[in-house]
Structure formats: C-alpha cells, structure tokens
Amino acid sequence: MILSGKCAIVTGASRPIGKAIAKKFVEEGAIVYLISRDADRIALIAQELDPNDEGKAIAMPCDITSKTSIEEVxxxxxxxxxxxxxxVNATDLAIEKPLEQLELEDWTRNIKTNLTGAFLLSQKCFAGMKEAGAGKIINVASLISDNVKPGIAAYVAAKGGLVMLSRSIAAEWGKYNIQANTIVNADIDLPMSKEKAMDTDPMKLADKSSLAEDIADVALFLASDKANDITGKEIPVDEGFLTSLIKE
Structure with a gap:
C-alpha cells in the first residue's frame, strides 16, 4: 500500500470528489481525517470507509474558514x-448569480470556502511537513477558472486563486521537499454540471459517476512518492472537455 503510515486530511469529504479521494487513501493505507461542516454525513462516510472502526477514517466536523475550528482538528x-x-483541499461551493446581483456576502462566502480555507490549512500543515522533510498539498480546482462561464464569478475567482496558491506553495516551500499541485476537474459537484456535459458532448464525455474515481486516482498518484518531482502543476481530469474545445 503506497500510503501506508501516512496521515492525510481531505476537505470536502461529504461530496463526491472528497469522498472518492478519502476512500482511495484509506484503501492505500493512510489514516484519513474527513473534513466537512456536515457532521452527520461525514460520520456515515467514515463508518463506510472504516466499518471496523480501526481509526483509518476519522470524521472531523470543521469550518475551514475558521482558524479556531482548524486548530481543534x-x-x-x-x-x-x-x-x-x-x-487535499477538495471543498467546493458555487453560488450561482449574475455578477451585478452578487452580494458581498455571497462573494466572501465563496472566497473563504474555496480559497481561504485551503490557505489556512496549508499554513497549519507547514510546520509539521517542514520538520518531517516532506509533504504533499493537493488542491482541487475547476476547468471553469480557465473557461469562464457567466453567473459564477466568485467561484471562478476562488478556483483561479487556488491554482495560484498551489504554484506559490511550490515556489516557496519546495526547498523543504513539500510538493503542491492542482487537479483541475470538470465540476461534477456543481448543480449545472450534467447540463453542461450534455451540451459539450462531441468527445462522448465519460460518465460522471466515474469521474470522481479518476480524480481520486490522480490524487493518489500526487500524494505518493512517485510524484516527488512534480510540483506547481495543474493536472486536468476533465472527461476530454478541453479537447472538445479544439476547433477543426
């Protein structure tokens, strides 16, 4: 098992991507802390991933926008x-409103949930990773940050910032053998994803149910020693979406 003896935090563990990543990590020997505000949901997921209660999957309700809540974890x-x-920062929140109707509260909630939480958790992990002489930070962003769609400005800004956060971590903490990369996904957690996939189907895009598993496989690779020389990069897992944009 390639993550045997490792300890991992996975945020957004109550959602499809976070759950799939946590499951893959547990299967590969890691002790995984499942982070979400949805205490009931992650408790059920932890039980599913660790049915014998062996301490392999631990549910930790947490507001990742709160330093106090993170400290408790x-x-x-x-x-x-x-x-x-x-x-693994896999939290995902999108508030769909036209830009001119977007309230400051909506904007702030998006930025805090999708970007600030990742920043706070990365900072909190730094000391331990530095002392250990190794660490892996994996951020899950979105294709939409490169291919802007109307109505989700705050989400686009936050996920674009997440890409740059990964690059900044790679640049500043690489000397401590800490790697940071971004998985750029096809937004399977967004309510409008299925409709978008139906509209962009020239490549016969893969079934959405399999995409979370594909993302989990990439996360597992990036979390392993096999990816020690990969940092500051974006890896698309997008069902061929980017290829479908190529015009003949």
Whole structure:
C-alpha cells in the first residue's frame, strides 16, 4: 500500500470528489481525517470507509474558514501522535448569480470556502511537513477558472486563486521537499454540471459517476512518492472537455 503510515486530511469529504479521494487513501493505507461542516454525513462516510472502526477514517466536523475550528482538528491529530503528511483541499461551493446581483456576502462566502480555507490549512500543515522533510498539498480546482462561464464569478475567482496558491506553495516551500499541485476537474459537484456535459458532448464525455474515481486516482498518484518531482502543476481530469474545445 503506497500510503501506508501516512496521515492525510481531505476537505470536502461529504461530496463526491472528497469522498472518492478519502476512500482511495484509506484503501492505500493512510489514516484519513474527513473534513466537512456536515457532521452527520461525514460520520456515515467514515463508518463506510472504516466499518471496523480501526481509526483509518476519522470524521472531523470543521469550518475551514475558521482558524479556531482548524486548530481543534490539529489538536486532535497531535493527540493521536500524528503529523499531517498529505493535505487535499477538495471543498467546493458555487453560488450561482449574475455578477451585478452578487452580494458581498455571497462573494466572501465563496472566497473563504474555496480559497481561504485551503490557505489556512496549508499554513497549519507547514510546520509539521517542514520538520518531517516532506509533504504533499493537493488542491482541487475547476476547468471553469480557465473557461469562464457567466453567473459564477466568485467561484471562478476562488478556483483561479487556488491554482495560484498551489504554484506559490511550490515556489516557496519546495526547498523543504513539500510538493503542491492542482487537479483541475470538470465540476461534477456543481448543480449545472450534467447540463453542461450534455451540451459539450462531441468527445462522448465519460460518465460522471466515474469521474470522481479518476480524480481520486490522480490524487493518489500526487500524494505518493512517485510524484516527488512534480510540483506547481495543474493536472486536468476533465472527461476530454478541453479537447472538445479544439476547433477543426
């Protein structure tokens, strides 16, 4: 098992992508902390991933926009005599409104959830990763940050910022053997995703149900020692969407 002995945090664990990544990590030997505001949902997922309650999947309700809430998670991890080796920021929130109707509260909520939380968690992981001499940070962003669609300006801005956060981490923390990369996905967690996929089907795009598994496979690779020389990169897992944009 390629993640045996590793400790991982996966945010957005109550959603399809986060759950698939957490499942893959548990299967490959990691101890995984499932992070979400939805306490009931992640408790059920933890039970599903670790049915014998062996401490392989731990549900940790957390508001990732709150430093206090994040601190509580890390206190729990430290009490278990663990250090975070792998951080996956897979939280996803999109508020759909035309730009001119977007309230400051909507904007702030999007930025805090999709970007600020990843920043706070990355900062919190830094000391332990630096001391260990290794670390993996994987951010899950969106194709929409490169192919802007109307009505989700705050989401686009946040996910675009997440890409640049990965690059900044790679540039500043690479000397400590910390790698940071971004998986750019095809937005399977967005309510409008199925409709968009139906509209952009020239490549016979893959079934959405399989996409989370594909993203989890890429996350597993990036979290492993096999990806030690890959950092500051964006890896698209997009059902061929980008290829479908090529005009003959």
């Amino acid at each position: 890390f206190e729990h991890i430290a009490a278990a005599d663990l250090v975070v080796d792998i951080l």
